[in-house]
Amino acid sequence: MLIAFASTDGVTVNQHFGWSKSFELYRVSAESAEYVKTLDSSEDEIADEHEKLAYKISSIKEADILYCSAIGPTASKMVLASKIYPVRSGENDRIDETITKLQELLLGNPPPWLLRIVHTSKENAI
Incomplete structure (x- = not known):
C-alpha cells in the first residue's frame, strides 16, 4: 500500500494536511x-x-493512507471520499517509527480499517 506523510523535512510527520507543501510517499507492506x-x-x-x-x-491521489499532524473535518471527509484514509499522528512523530508501528499492526492483529485498506489498495489495481 502507498502512504503519504505530511512533512517539511522528510523525517517527521509535522504538517497540517491543508498547509503541507509536500508529502513523502512510501510503499509499505508488513515486511x-x-x-x-x-x-x-x-x-x-x-x-x-x-x-x-x-x-x-x-x-x-496515489496514496491509500495519509498521515498528518492535523486535518480539519471538511478535509477529512473529502480525503475519505477520495478513498484515502486520513490518520492524525502525534506532533513530530518520526516517519520511520510510524512505518514500523504500522508494520507491527500488519504482522499482528490488524484493525478492520487497515485490513480493508490492504485488500483494496490502489496499488493492487495497477
Missing part, C-alpha cells in the same frame, strides 16, 4: 518499506478553501 517520491502540493495561489483541499487531495 518492507521503501521511499517512492516526494509529492509536490506547493501551489498556494488557490483562494477558495474547497478548491485548495481538492488540489491537496489530487496531489496525494
Whole structure:
C-alpha cells in the first residue's frame, strides 16, 4: 500500500494536511518499506478553501493512507471520499517509527480499517 506523510523535512510527520507543501510517499507492506517520491502540493495561489483541499487531495491521489499532524473535518471527509484514509499522528512523530508501528499492526492483529485498506489498495489495481 502507498502512504503519504505530511512533512517539511522528510523525517517527521509535522504538517497540517491543508498547509503541507509536500508529502513523502512510501510503499509499505508488513515486511518492507521503501521511499517512492516526494509529492509536490506547493501551489498556494488557490483562494477558495474547497478548491485548495481538492488540489491537496489530487496531489496525494496515489496514496491509500495519509498521515498528518492535523486535518480539519471538511478535509477529512473529502480525503475519505477520495478513498484515502486520513490518520492524525502525534506532533513530530518520526516517519520511520510510524512505518514500523504500522508494520507491527500488519504482522499482528490488524484493525478492520487497515485490513480493508490492504485488500483494496490502489496499488493492487495497477
